[in-house]
Amino acid sequence: MDYIQKVIEIAKNNDSSQPEFIQAVEEVLLSLKPALDRHPEYEENKILERLIEPERQIIFRVPWLDDNGQIQVNRGFRVQFNSAIGPYKGGLRFHPSVNLGIIKFLGFEQILKNSLTGLSIGGGKGGSNFDPKGKSEKEIMKFCQSFITELYRHLGQSVDVPAGDIGVGAREIGYLFGQYKRIKNEFEAGVLTGKGLKYGGSLARKEATGFGLIYFVREMLKANNDSFENKTVIISGSGNVAIYACMKAQEYGANVVAMSDSKGYIFDPDGIKIDTVQQIKEVERKRISEYVKYHPEAEYVDNQRKLWDLKCDIALPCAAQNDIHLENAEKLVENGCFVIGEGANMPCTNEAMSYFLEKNILLAPAKAANAGGVATSALEMAQNSMRLSWTFEEVNKKLDEIMVNIFKEVSEAAEEYGVPGNYVAGANIAGFIKVAEAMMSLGIV
């Protein structure tokens, strides 16, 4: 058995109840062969065995009182995966589906993503099986306070710096930061990112993941002599990443015709009115089905999975993992889709990814394409350290430059390691080499 298969077997034996984590490990490791062939020292130093084992995993009880005075108990997680190149960095997800395997897949992806940004940030991820849907503002606050009251002892601006992910936005980060500050009696702004603008947040962090995705896809299109102009785009999700991806794609002349949530999708052939989606999702926190009340000419389909049957040139999955299965991939290609930009983490199954690559579809992998969010989080930390704030234009310009660099790094790695145009392998190899070299330098730790 070769080295890669041996390590995949170790992951399967150790973590057989964590299918998403095994999926992420297989996807990454299987593409690293050219890098491992060139660097036999990585096997001698058991770099892959160490890479798949988190440095630390924290699981904790989160008790809180609901509005009826009843005690509720949730489970909290923080996986501090790899700090070879910087403090652990990665978001918190609050969603009923959260378990250790999901947090581990996200944390594992984060190691290589953060490495691609070129900034000094290691990989981590956390969250809870808490469901924010239907909770009052007070309940959200009480949950966040209880969550951070346990987790705070493992955090610090040079230790571990969480941010948002599904179910965690500026509101939740505010409550987490407020309680952290109270416990520590210290205004340690750099301990959390995605903060509100009045207490240390960065302009453009809210927009960064969606904008960054479009900057990356723009570069990928440019390298293939194409652009967003007049392209038909469909987007899954209607949260933070989806909204700002839609906005920027429209700015570049694309016609975004569909968006979704976990229940269904809206189809507006004249183009999604993104300010309506923002009103429904960011202000009212309601279902995307509300859209047709404002725009009766649009259609609502009560089946999110059917989104992938729509005709488009570019598909941007920006919701959750394993959103695009093989049959969705086949349908997209059959309908003429030739670009996939992954805004969500691991939105395509491994079978769907292989199919896209086989069909020479331009596939922008999540690790690279959605790295603009965490990169801008690192810019927020930099501003916090300097105790100053950059303008929106300054942050956005830096974000754009970072995404241009990531694309360059990814496509050059693909060329150098013999898989030109395979941005999936390019991203994995480029992200991995940096972390592996740092791990080699740091000794057996």
Ligand SMILES: NC(=O)C1=CN([C@@H]2O[C@H](COP(=O)(O)OP(=O)(O)OC[C@H]3O[C@@H](n4cnc5c(N)ncnc54)[C@H](O)[C@@H]3O)[C@@H](O)[C@H]2O)C=CC1
């Ligand atoms: N917020 C950020 O800065 C970053 C987020 N991501 C990833 O982007 C994705 C979306 O995250 P956010 O927009 O921040 O979250 P969000 O909570 O703002 O929005 C999530 C969206 O996905 C939809 N959704 C959730 N589960 C779904 C399902 N099973 N099927 C269809 N739709 C579903 C929700 O209805 C909502 O529209 C996640 O995969 C996240 O890990 C990646 C990088 C950074």
Ligand SMILES: O=C(O)CCC(=O)C(=O)O
């Ligand atoms: O901004 C951050 O630190 C985290 C973003 C994140 O969770 C992600 O990149 O998936």
